[in-house]
Amino acid sequence: MSVETVTKTAPRNVVDHLDASAYHGNPYPVEEPMREPLVLGNPSLHDVTAKIAGIIEGKTNLKYWIAVLICASVAGAGFGAIGETVVTGIGVWGSNNTIGWAWDITNFVFWIGIGHAGTLISAILYLFRQKWRTAINRSAEAMTIFAVLCAGIFPVIHTGRPWLAYWLTPYPNQMQMWVNFRSPLVWDVFAVSTYLTVSALFWFMGLVPDFATVRNFVKGKITKSLYTFFSLGWTGSMRNWHHYEIAYMILAGLSTPLVISVHTIVSMDFATSVLPGWHTTIFPPYFVAGAIFSGFAMVMTLLVIAREILGLKEFITLKHLENMNKIILATGMMVGYAYSMEFFIAWYSGNEYERTVFINRAFGEYWWAYWSMVSCNVLSPQVYWFKKARRSIPLMFVISIFVNIGMWFERFTIISTSLHHDFLPSSWSYYTPTMVEVKIFVGTIGLFLTLFLLFSKYLPVIAISEIKGVMPGSQPTHHGDEHH
């Protein structure tokens, strides 16, 4: 038989789905027929390759490049504003002596939070054997990396002299000084840089087998050599897969506490200070839940568009979106709990300053920010109690946008309301951002979208090898142990 005939008979439905022995000792039991399938339309393995590698091989249309151009211009304007800040000094911002942490730190926490969904999907859901993650983990991990890159900009320019930002790292120097490891800001440097590095390694490792698949699919000479280079010469050897799977497990196991540690440490920037409204023990879990919440909202916003434009509806199905909406509902309730518990503790502590800050937070000058946060984050996801709402594409798009806005307001509320009325009433102040700050923030959104657009065209947007491994009939019905 020729290769052609062999490969056309792809292993679809070769497995008897009702075979009870299928469940014996198999870490990935065969999908029960009762469940909604993870991949619609029952494609063959080659169909999956053709679909996803086809996006890379296909021609880009004018609309795509217009979208890239718009996003890149917005990013460019942002970098222009960063240039203005660096050349003139951070006096061009609206932050002042009282409110020293303003938009820059709000945006830093906002972007770091966005990243958390990617790691949650790629690592935590992997450890929990949630097979539906395979359709969305690649794009969510990409968002993690892009979001952390955007986040990293802010603390660097916040230093005022970004060309000296390397002072944040411990290195032997002529000043004979070392960083202060007792400071949570130094912890942050380690947490964020570790997070970026490990996420990037995990992402690249996941991409290698797919680069190999794309390498053998594309025709163009330059494209082929590029994918060949980045595939590292991956052959699909089972001896390599054996190491690979263990490495995947280790990195997933590492990323799980890592992602929790990152936002925990970010929250400690606040919680270890003695400022009322910041100095609370609820901050670490509250921040982590909020980060996952906001991250899922961003993944939702982009995937709803991407599955439409790239034609990935049979891979990113309504089931996937519904599952993500359930997580949004759950984490939304967690942040809602944190909001109310903060108030309860402010009252229960009997601490006058704590109470004042919280009453001021909800009914003071920044009342609008507080109530935007509550309505976007706590009220809007409540519709997800209804299955119809969880499966409605227009509704989930709108709510994901609401959650993105609400989570930005959460960070703004925490930072501004605690700072603007400090212990000394004579220094009370109000903060309004300047155009430069607005441009920098909108610029990072442009940067994020530009990177995502490039990713969606030039890299496999869905983990090809992983999705093949969870398709019905792709795994043997009995385990290798039986042969020993």
Add this chain to the structure above:
Amino acid sequence: MSDKKTVAVLGNFTDPNKIMEAAAQVHQSGYTDFDIYTPYPVHGLDKAMGIKRTILPYISFGGGLFGLSNAIFLIWWTGSVDYKLNIGGKPLFAFQFSIPVMFELTVLLTGLATFFGLWFLCGLPKWHSDLQDDEGFQRAVDDTFVLSIFSSDKRFSLETTERFMNEIGADNVRRIEA
């Protein structure tokens, strides 16, 4: 053709159950220098092939230990030996405040060790394979399972190995020369 030598005998499979059985048979027949190329990890296939458990976790653990000990040393030596700075009367060194950085450096070095250890154990990057021109082999990253028995195996003999491959159900059994 004259200076070329057969390096391997290849055969295709498409059914994950068949490749599992075939792997076990190849392993039980005493072949050691063989491999199966698959588009995704087939669960249990590594065991059926008799692959020994990877030493990667030890490499990762070593990386983690290196990261952790370096973190402790860095924080302790910089803070309480080389540059003693009294801040609010806080201790110059304590495990409590060191935990975040200790944790992060442990994770960072474990991650790096795992990543580079993986490619080291896989022998990658390696941009050349003797099998790379075979069309079936190229489809191993797409939709075909390819069993390859290498001529370097001491049990390898062209006719017997080819017959054996056909017996265990391989399609399109062919020789690769390089």
